[in-house]
Amino acid sequence: MSETHPIGAFIICDQGLDLRLQTVQRLGLSTAQILAPPASGRNETQIKELKRKFADTNVNITVVFCGFPGESYADIPTVIQTVGLVPEATRAERLQEAKEISDFAASMGVDAVGLHIGFIPEEADHPIYPQVLHVARELCDYCAGNGQRVHLETGQETAEALLRFFNDVERDNLAINFDPANMILYGSGEPIPALKRVGKHVKSVHCKDGKWAANPGSEWGEEVPLGEGDVNMELFLRTLKEIGYTGPLTIEREIAGEDQARDIERGVRLLRHLVTQIWEE
Numbered sequence: 662m663s664e665t666h667p668i669g670a671f672i673i674c675d676q677g678l679d680l681r682l683q684t685v686q687r688l689g690l691s692t693a694q695i696l697a698p699p700a701s702g703r704n705e706t707q708i709k710e711l712k713r714k715f716a717d718t719n720v721n722i723t724v725v726f727c728g729f730p731g732e733s734y735a736d737i738p739t740v741i742q743t744v745g746l747v748p749e750a751t752r753a754e755r756l757q758e759a760k761e762i763s764d765f766a767a768s769m770g771v772d773a774v775g776l777h778i779g780f781i782p783e784e785a786d787h788p789i790y791p792q793v794l795h796v797a798r799e800l801c802d803y804c805a806g807n808g809q810r811v812h813l814e815t816g817q818e819t820a821e822a823l824l825r826f827f828n829d830v831e832r833d834n835l836a837i838n839f840d841p842a843n844m845i846l847y848g849s850g851e852p853i854p855a856l857k858r859v860g861k862h863v864k865s866v867h868c869k870d871g872k873w874a875a876n877p878g879s880e881w882g883e884e885v886p887l888g889e890g891d892v893n894m895e896l897f898l899r900t901l902k903e904i905g906y907t908g909p910l911t912i913e914r915e916i917a918g919e920d921q922a923r924d925i926e927r928g929v930r931l932l933r934h935l936v937t938q939i940w941e942e
C-alpha cells in the first residue's frame with residue numbers, strides 16, 4: 662500500500678478512547694483525526710496521558726477537530742442554529758474555545774485544527790457574511806501563531822460559496838477537510854464535481870458515505886457504511902488522485918460501539934483495495 666495515502670480513522674477522545682485505539686491498532690492504521698476532548702479533559706496531565714496513548718499505539722494525529730457545547734445535529738435547521746462559529750449568541754465564547762483547542766493541538770504536536778464553522782451564507786450580501794469572515798480570519802491568525810492550518814469541514818455549503826469564502830478570507834493557512842458524504846447528507850451538491858472545484862484547498866478528507874434524502878437540503882440524507890452510499894468511493898479516490906491529493910484517507914463513521922468498529926474495519930478493507938488499484942496501477 663502506498664505510504665503517501667495512510668488510512669486513518671476519526672476518533673472521539675472520551676471514555677471509549679482506549680477501545681477505539683485498540684481497533685485502530687488492530688487494523689494497522691497509522692493516522693487518526695481526533696475530536697478534541699472537552700475543556701475539562703485538556704489539562705497538562707491529561708495531555709501527557711493522551712500523548713502517551715497515541716505514541717504507544719504508533720498513531721499519528723493529523724487533525725484535531727473542535728466541538729462546542731450546545732451544538733446539535735438533530736436536523737438541518739437545528740444545525741444552522743447551533744453549529745460552529747456562525748451562531749451569534751455563542752460566537753465569542755466558541756472562538757475563545759477554538760483558540761484553546763488550537764493550543765491543545767499544538768501541545769499534542771498537531772499542525773491542523775478542523776471545524777464545522779457553521780452555515781456560511783450563500784449570498785455575499787447576507788448581513789452575517791462579514792461577521793463570519795471576521796471570525797474565520799481571527800481563528801486563522803491565531804492558529805498561524807501556533808504554526809497550524811485551519812481545516813473547514815465541507816458539507817453545509819456549495820462549492821461556489823466555499824470558494825468565494827476562501828477568496829474573501831484571504832488567509833494562506835485556511836484549508837478544506839473534504840467530506841463527500843456531507844454534501845449528500847446536507848443536499849449541498851454533487852460531491853465529485855465539488856471536489857474538483859475546491860481541490861487546491863483540500864488538505865484532509867473524510868472517507869464517509871451517504872444516501873441522498875428524498876428532499877435534499879430540507880431533510881437529512883442517510884449516512885451509511887463506506888461503499889454502500891451514493892458517493893462512489895472509487896471515483897472519489899480517483900478524483901483525489903487527479904487533484905494531486907497525497908494526505909491521509911480518514912474514515913469517519915458516525916455511529917458508536919461495535920457496529921462502528923465493524924464498519925471501520927470493512928471501510929479499511931475497501932480503501933486498501935482501492936488505493937492499491939488506483940495509485941499503484
Ligand code: MG
Nearest residue numbers: 814840867913
Ligand atoms: Mg466529516
